[in-house]
Amino acid sequence: MPPALSPRKRPRQQRSTATVDAILDGAAHILESHGLEGFNTNAVAVRAGVSVGSLYQYFPGKDAVMAALIRRDARDFLSLTQDAAANDGAWTAALERLVDVAVAHQLDSPTLARILDFEEARLPLDPETSQAEDAMQRLIAEILRRAPGAQPAACAEAAADLLHIARALIDAEGRNPAPDRAGLKRRVLRAAFGxxxxxxxxxxR
Amino acid sequence: MPPALSPRKRPRQQRSTATVDAILDGAAHILESHGLEGFNTNAVAVRAGVSVGSLYQYFPGKDAVMAALIRRDARDFLSLTQDAAANDGAWTAALERLVDVAVAHQLDSPTLARILDFEEARLPLDPETSQAEDAMQRLIAEILRRAPGAQPAACAEAAADLLHIARALIDAEGRNPAPDRAGLKRRVLRAAFGxxxxxxxxxxR
DNA sequence: GTCTAATCCGATGAAAAGCTCACATTTGGC
DNA sequence: GCCAAATGTGAGCTTTTCATCGGATTAGAC
Structure with a gap:
C-alpha cells in the first residue's frame, strides 16, 4: 500500500512546527533549483537541516510533502488574491490587481510553480486545497459579475478559463532567463479582456 | 555522467525499426495510463514486448526515450498543423482548423500530452524538436499576418501566446473524465479571437 | 546452405531512493 | 530538579530502478 498523503502527526511544540516549516522550505528550494528529479526525502531533509527520521515523523512519504507544499501554496495564493480582489473600485482595476498578484507570485519561483501545478493534477488533493482552489475561482467569478453586460451564469466558466490562461502565459514567460514582467502583464491583460x-x-452544426 | 539523449544506434533492418516503434508506443501507453511514476525502462520494455536489453541498444537511457517521444510527437503535430493551415480560404477558417487539430491531437491522450509538455521544459531538446516547434510558431504567425489590420511585427509574439493559451485550455478540459469537445473548441476560439x-x-507608468 | 552482422534476450550487479527503528535529546508541567 | 511526553537522529535495511554484458537468435547477402 502506498503511503498516505495526510500528515502523520500534528506538531505540538513550537520547535516541531519549525521543523515542518523547514522541511517544506527545503522541499520548495530543491524543487526550484533541481526540479522533480532532485526531489527525494534524503535531499529534502539535508536541505532542511533535519534528519530523514524527523521528516517521516510528520509526513508518511514524499508525496505527502508534495501535498503539503501544494496546500501551503494554495493557501498563500488565495490569501494574496483575496486582498487584491477587495470590492472597491472598478471591476477592471480588481482584475488588474489580480493579474499583478498572479504574475508576482508565479514568477517568484517559476519552476516551483510549474511543478506544483503539474503535481496537483496527479495527487488526490486534500479538502483544504480544493477548497482554496474553489474559493479563488468563485472570487474571480464574483469580479466578472460586476462587469456591465456580464452573464452571471457564464462567469464561473470564464473564471476557470482566465485562470488557466493566465497561468499558461506566466508560466511560459517564467521559462525565460530574463522574464519581462511589464510585457507579460500587458499580454495577460490583453488575453483576459479580449x-x-x-x-x-x-x-x- | 548522465546518459546522453540522442539515440545510441540507428536501426538498420526492418525489425529493429519495429522494435524502436514498439518501445515508443509502449512508453506512450505507460505515460498515458500510469503517468511519470510508472515510466521506467523495465516497464516500458515489458509493455513494448521487448527486453530491456533491446531498449538500451537504441536508447542510452530513459530520458532518451522521453526525448524521442517528444520528437515524434512534435513531428506528428507539425505535420497535422501544416495540413490544417493550407493557404486557401479566410484566415479565420485556417485558425479554426488549427484549433480543431490541436483539440483532437491533445485530447486524444490528454495525460500523455500534459507530460510531454512538462518534460519538454526539463530536457535539453534536440535540434529537430525545436525546429518543429519553431516551424509551428511561424506557421501560426503567417496566418495571423493575413488578418486585416494585423501588425506583422507583433504576430510572432501573438502566435506564441495563442499556442500557450490553447494548450492550457485543452489541457484543463482533458483532465475532465468526459471532455466536452464542442464547448472546448468554442472557448478556445473565444480566447483566440478575443x-x-x-x-x-x-x-x- | 553458409556466414556474418544485426538484433534480441534477461539474469544480474550497481546505484539510488524509500523508509524504519532503537536510541539520544529537549521541552514543559509539576 | 524530576519525569513523561515530544521531538530529533542517522546508520542501515529494503525496495525500486538503472544499466550492462555474454551469449542466443534471426535476417539477408552471397
Missing amino acids: YLAQPPPIEH | YLAQPPPIEH
Missing part, C-alpha cells in the same frame, strides 16, 4: 469582450463564437 | 481583437492595453 476573452471577456469576445462574444462566444456561434456553434457550427 | 486576444487578437483586443488592442494591447496601454502600459501604465
Whole structure:
C-alpha cells in the first residue's frame, strides 16, 4: 500500500512546527533549483537541516510533502488574491490587481510553480486545497459579475478559463532567463479582456 | 555522467525499426495510463514486448526515450498543423482548423500530452524538436499576418501566446473524465479571437 | 546452405531512493 | 530538579530502478 498523503502527526511544540516549516522550505528550494528529479526525502531533509527520521515523523512519504507544499501554496495564493480582489473600485482595476498578484507570485519561483501545478493534477488533493482552489475561482467569478453586460451564469466558466490562461502565459514567460514582467502583464491583460469582450463564437452544426 | 539523449544506434533492418516503434508506443501507453511514476525502462520494455536489453541498444537511457517521444510527437503535430493551415480560404477558417487539430491531437491522450509538455521544459531538446516547434510558431504567425489590420511585427509574439493559451485550455478540459469537445473548441476560439481583437492595453507608468 | 552482422534476450550487479527503528535529546508541567 | 511526553537522529535495511554484458537468435547477402 502506498503511503498516505495526510500528515502523520500534528506538531505540538513550537520547535516541531519549525521543523515542518523547514522541511517544506527545503522541499520548495530543491524543487526550484533541481526540479522533480532532485526531489527525494534524503535531499529534502539535508536541505532542511533535519534528519530523514524527523521528516517521516510528520509526513508518511514524499508525496505527502508534495501535498503539503501544494496546500501551503494554495493557501498563500488565495490569501494574496483575496486582498487584491477587495470590492472597491472598478471591476477592471480588481482584475488588474489580480493579474499583478498572479504574475508576482508565479514568477517568484517559476519552476516551483510549474511543478506544483503539474503535481496537483496527479495527487488526490486534500479538502483544504480544493477548497482554496474553489474559493479563488468563485472570487474571480464574483469580479466578472460586476462587469456591465456580464452573464452571471457564464462567469464561473470564464473564471476557470482566465485562470488557466493566465497561468499558461506566466508560466511560459517564467521559462525565460530574463522574464519581462511589464510585457507579460500587458499580454495577460490583453488575453483576459479580449476573452471577456469576445462574444462566444456561434456553434457550427 | 548522465546518459546522453540522442539515440545510441540507428536501426538498420526492418525489425529493429519495429522494435524502436514498439518501445515508443509502449512508453506512450505507460505515460498515458500510469503517468511519470510508472515510466521506467523495465516497464516500458515489458509493455513494448521487448527486453530491456533491446531498449538500451537504441536508447542510452530513459530520458532518451522521453526525448524521442517528444520528437515524434512534435513531428506528428507539425505535420497535422501544416495540413490544417493550407493557404486557401479566410484566415479565420485556417485558425479554426488549427484549433480543431490541436483539440483532437491533445485530447486524444490528454495525460500523455500534459507530460510531454512538462518534460519538454526539463530536457535539453534536440535540434529537430525545436525546429518543429519553431516551424509551428511561424506557421501560426503567417496566418495571423493575413488578418486585416494585423501588425506583422507583433504576430510572432501573438502566435506564441495563442499556442500557450490553447494548450492550457485543452489541457484543463482533458483532465475532465468526459471532455466536452464542442464547448472546448468554442472557448478556445473565444480566447483566440478575443486576444487578437483586443488592442494591447496601454502600459501604465 | 553458409556466414556474418544485426538484433534480441534477461539474469544480474550497481546505484539510488524509500523508509524504519532503537536510541539520544529537549521541552514543559509539576 | 524530576519525569513523561515530544521531538530529533542517522546508520542501515529494503525496495525500486538503472544499466550492462555474454551469449542466443534471426535476417539477408552471397
